[in-house]
Amino acid sequence: MAFVFNFPDVGEGIHEGRVVEWLVAEGAVVAEDQPLLKVETDKAVVELPSPKAGTVLKLHVPSDSVIEVGDALVTIGAEGESLPVDGEAKDGPALVAVPPPEQTPPPSRTGRRPLATPKTRSLARKLGVDLAMVKGSGSAGRITDEDVERAASAPSAPISVPAPKAAPAGVTASTVDGEVERVPLTHLRKVIAGAMRTSKQTSAHVTHVEEADVTELFAHYRSVKTEVESKGGRFTLLPFFIKALVTVLKDYPIFNATVDEEAAEILLKKYYNIGIAVDTPEGLIVPVIKGADGKDMLQLADEITDLAGRARERKLGLDELKGGTCTITNIGPLGGVFATPIINQPELAIIGLHKIQDRPVVVDGEIVVRKMMYLSISFDHRWIDGAEGARFMTDLVGLISKPGLLMARL
Amino acid sequence: MVVGSVSSGCQVVVIGAGPGGYVAALRLAQLGKDVILVEKSPRLGGVCLNVGCIPSKALIHAADLAYEVQHGGAMGLSVESLSVDLPKLVKWKDGIVERLTGGVEFLCSKNGVEVVHGSARFLTDRSLQVSSDDGQFEIQFEQAVIATGSSAMQLPNLPFDGERVIGSTEALSLQAVPKRMVVVGAGYIGLELGTVYAKLGSEVTVVEFLPEIVPGLDRDVAKALQRRLKKLKIKLMLNHRAESFDDGDDPSLVVTGPDGDEIRIPADVVMMSVGRIPRTKDLGLAEIGVETDDKGFINVNEKQQATAPGIYAIGDVVGGALLAHKAYQEAKVAAEVIAGEPAAFDNVTIPAVIYTDPEVAWAGLTEAEAVEQGYEIVTGRFDFKASGRAMTLDATDGFIKAIADAGTKQLLGVVAVGRGVSELMGEATLALEMGAFLEDIGLTIHPHPTMSEAFQEAVEAALGKAVHQVNK
Numbered sequence: 016m017a018f019v020f021n022f023p024d025v026g027e028g029i030h031e032g033r034v035v036e037w038l039v040a041e042g043a044v045v046a047e048d049q050p051l052l053k054v055e056t057d058k059a060v061v062e063l064p065s066p067k068a069g070t071v072l073k074l075h076v077p078s079d080s081v082i083e084v085g086d087a088l089v090t091i092g093a094e095g096e097s098l099p100v101d102g103e104a105k106d107g108p109a110l111v112a113v114p115p116p117e118q119t120p121p122p123s124r125t126g127r128r129p130l131a132t133p134k135t136r137s138l139a140r141k142l143g144v145d146l147a148m149v150k151g152s153g154s155a156g157r158i159t160d161e162d163v164e165r166a167a168s169a170p171s172a173p174i175s176v177p178a179p180k181a182a183p184a185g186v187t188a189s190t191v192d193g194e195v196e197r198v199p200l201t202h203l204r205k206v207i208a209g210a211m212r213t214s215k216q217t218s219a220h221v222t223h224v225e226e227a228d229v230t231e232l233f234a235h236y237r238s239v240k241t242e243v244e245s246k247g248g249r250f251t252l253l254p255f256f257i258k259a260l261v262t263v264l265k266d267y268p269i270f271n272a273t274v275d276e277e278a279a280e281i282l283l284k285k286y287y288n289i290g291i292a293v294d295t296p297e298g299l300i301v302p303v304i305k306g307a308d309g310k311d312m313l314q315l316a317d318e319i320t321d322l323a324g325r326a327r328e329r330k331l332g333l334d335e336l337k338g339g340t341c342t343i344t345n346i347g348p349l350g351g352v353f354a355t356p357i358i359n360q361p362e363l364a365i366i367g368l369h370k371i372q373d374r375p376v377v378v379d380g381e382i383v384v385r386k387m388m389y390l391s392i393s394f395d396h397r398w399i400d401g402a403e404g405a406r407f408m409t410d411l412v413g414l415i416s417k418p419g420l421l422m423a424r425l
Numbered sequence: 426m427v428v429g430s431v432s433s434g435c436q437v438v439v440i441g442a443g444p445g446g447y448v449a450a451l452r453l454a455q456l457g458k459d460v461i462l463v464e465k466s467p468r469l470g471g472v473c474l475n476v477g478c479i480p481s482k483a484l485i486h487a488a489d490l491a492y493e494v495q496h497g498g499a500m501g502l503s504v505e506s507l508s509v510d511l512p513k514l515v516k517w518k519d520g521i522v523e524r525l526t527g528g529v530e531f532l533c534s535k536n537g538v539e540v541v542h543g544s545a546r547f548l549t550d551r552s553l554q555v556s557s558d559d560g561q562f563e564i565q566f567e568q569a570v571i572a573t574g575s576s577a578m579q580l581p582n583l584p585f586d587g588e589r590v591i592g593s594t595e596a597l598s599l600q601a602v603p604k605r606m607v608v609v610g611a612g613y614i615g616l617e618l619g620t621v622y623a624k625l626g627s628e629v630t631v632v633e634f635l636p637e638i639v640p641g642l643d644r645d646v647a648k649a650l651q652r653r654l655k656k657l658k659i660k661l662m663l664n665h666r667a668e669s670f671d672d673g674d675d676p677s678l679v680v681t682g683p684d685g686d687e688i689r690i691p692a693d694v695v696m697m698s699v700g701r702i703p704r705t706k707d708l709g710l711a712e713i714g715v716e717t718d719d720k721g722f723i724n725v726n727e728k729q730q731a732t733a734p735g736i737y738a739i740g741d742v743v744g745g746a747l748l749a750h751k752a753y754q755e756a757k758v759a760a761e762v763i764a765g766e767p768a769a770f771d772n773v774t775i776p777a778v779i780y781t782d783p784e785v786a787w788a789g790l791t792e793a794e795a796v797e798q799g800y801e802i803v804t805g806r807f808d809f810k811a812s813g814r815a816m817t818l819d820a821t822d823g824f825i826k827a828i829a830d831a832g833t834k835q836l837l838g839v840v841a842v843g844r845g846v847s848e849l850m851g852e853a854t855l856a857l858e859m860g861a862f863l864e865d866i867g868l869t870i871h872p873h874p875t876m877s878e879a880f881q882e883a884v885e886a887a888l889g890k891a892v893h894q895v896n897k
Contacts, residue, residue, distance in 0.1 A: 128773070130835070130860040131860065132858065132859050132860060133772075133858050133859075137768075140767040140768070140769055140771075141767050143767075155833055155835070155862065157860060
């Protein structure tokens with residue numbers, strides 16, 4: 016009995032993906048749990064395992080196509096079974112559920128539909144706007160051309176709707192102003208765009224910047240680096256910052272929280288999952304270090320190396336990208352004085368680590384050269400007041416400036 | 426390409442040159458595609474132009490004229506004796522058909538559509554074979570549009586013999602008016618042609634297996650139509666099943682009545698109009714992965730795409746309403762989708778007309794359909810007996826009814842029965858596509874005196890403010 020494997024709901028909030036590549040071909044015999052294909056989702060490239068053993072009878076979607084949860088991916092038959100070839104056998108119960116590739120069911124030509132004229136409906140198709148999602152501004156809710164145009168350019172326009180084929184992507188074309196190259200957006204880019212837009216629309220971002228004297232921390236780090244690395248692995252300053260952050264988060268639980276607005280409740284997380292923003296060639300990915308409070312700095316260093324490496328190879332599992340409670344973005348090595356990071360929803364704060372630099376500062380009335388850095392925090396001013404942010408940063412900088420104090424808190 | 430050559434290629438091949446096929450081919454050519462149009466019959470235009478809509482309407486008009494001049498006594502008109510020269514009438518009708526099919530040929534040639542004659546069968550999903558008396562050849566294509574249409578269904582117990590037991594095609598070219606004609610099937614074709622021959626002098630009996638005429642028709646409309654059929658002396662036998670034709674000395678159609686009783690209806694000609702079936706059988710569809718439903722109609726989506734990539738289907742062959750204007754629209758959608766445009770069949774409604782006397786027409790939802798879809802409805806009706814224009818036409822039978830959402834007062838449907846109501850459906854359909862509200866129509870000035878005023882009156886009745894009739 017043939018079985019149709021549909022794109023499963025692989026994780027929270029994920030409703031679409033892109034087939035990166037098929038790992039099996041039609042006719043192949045597969046074992047249960049054998050990877051069938053790679054799918055790029057909002058968060059990662061994941062391999063989907065076969066739910067059962069059998070023969071691959073039909074791949075329903077080609078590589079590089081966009082799929083939605085519930086779409087048929089592959090038909091798997093019993094070993095030796097083949098797809099019926101004649102039309103009559105196709106009506107057999109086994110395959111009735113298989114939708115044809117890239118087909119929508121025949122439209123219902125009656126029934127309620129959005130109030131829009133034929134011209135407006137045509138415009139909506141041209142711009143890839145789903146009229147069911149558009150609120151009409153005309154009389155009795157009539158959808159106007161302007162409503163459609165607004166929906167097409169609005170940030171909430173669903174990114175899954177394919178744009179009309181204006182010109183093939185990746186092609187350079189001449190316009191009156193000069194040459195323009197059309198580069199297709201990657202799936203990850205679209206996802207990042209959506210996430211950033213949502214965050215900016217959701218939170219009342221405010222950024223607070225504080226300065227830290229890391230001369231002592233740096234000396235301390237230098238003194239142990241060689242010895243630690245001699246046992247293998249790479250040791251950086253980042254674990255110190257993670258430990259300092261977790262310590263301060265425990266003192267200020269609102270920075271390690273989310274808000275359930277519907278229930279009008281703050282959810283203070285009693286676990287410390289720290290997201291680390293990683294720059295990959297395809298774009299920003301944020302793997303999460305789970306239970307950072309329970310790990311020592313060497314463990315953290317190893318985990319950072321592993322996660323960052325696999326993030327760049329797009330080999331992270333979905334669960335390694337979910338469940339963060341607070342995020343660090345380490346922009347320092349790339350330069351800049353400081354930045355104003357965007358909060359990783361639904362978290363309430365993100366900490367930016369900036370460049371460490373020798374700078375003249377005044378200590379006890381003397382101008383001396385110290386290793387200085389800026390730390391920034393963007394937090395959601397809806398739930399956290401500016402004073403609280405300032406206190407949080409003062410304490411964080413205090414721990415970073417005095418490693419002895421940090422030790423005392425570990 | 427010459428017939429007889431081994432193979433040729435094109436971007437798009439269109440199979441069938443009826444209203445779906447020729448419109449698809451023309452639109453594709455306009456969009457810059459290299460198109461071959463394959464037609465089995467020597468003449469373009471399909472059923473509609475050759476043996477359907479157009480020739481039947483020609484005969485209907487002639488029959489109406491013949492009937493009216495004989496029934497103008499109240500207006501002081503009388504004719505001594507009217508003679509009907511049926512061969513001449515058929516020739517006039519054929520002239521119209523030739524003009525129209527010639528027009529299609531002209532448009533094809535002017536638009537650069539290559540026409541080949543023969544029957545097509547898919548070899549692969551990118552090639553097909555065309556067979557004709559001149560031989561066989563192969564056409565390779567990138568996309569194909571299937572527009573092979575439908576043909577009259579035959580009952581196994583009443584096969585067409587071309588003379589006594591005929592289909593609608595033969596009924597359009599009879600050389601003499603039969604004395605007694607029995608029509609099997611009270612659908613729109615049976616009623617239209619039955620009316621023609623009744624008006625030309627035949628004794629017409631319509632036998633219908635179901636308990637109603639034209640399934641799904643608005644009940645009030647059906648009642649009005651049945652009343653008129655009776656006036657035209659057309660005998661309607663509902664709940665009767667046609668069994669066989671006895672071609673003996675006293676030729677008759679044998680039918681079974683509702684109580685199982687056998688009845689013999691004397692008949693010189695029996696016209697079968699029991700439905701139409703899609704022409705999909707010999708195309709080799711299953712081999713290329715084009716799926717059909719249990720009746721053989723091709724499954725398509727709103728872009729007219731069949732279940733095999735690059736294969737499109739339009740018109741009667743995809744089922745739904747078997748109407749030329751539905752095929753026109755589907756043809757344009759398919760052509761534009763093939764050309765990469767974001768087209769889709771998203772029309773609110775496909776209007777329909779039955780050219781009986783009086784005409785029956787509707788657009789949008791009937792009352793029953795609207796209620797079934799969960800609408801709370803309000804209706805308004807205007808009877809032509811109160812219409813000045815209808816009186817001057819001596820055609821006061823019938824009415825027009827507007828159906829609207831009770832809450833929003835958005836127009837949901839229009840049904841009409843009466844003289845020339847086919848021409849009112851353009852306005853009704855536009856109103857539905859534009860999403861008009863009753864007030865939009867009520868506030869629109871309709872020309873006086875016309876039948877179209879009745880639509881405005883019906884709408885105002887639905888709003889409770891009719892002027893030319895008493896509000897309920």
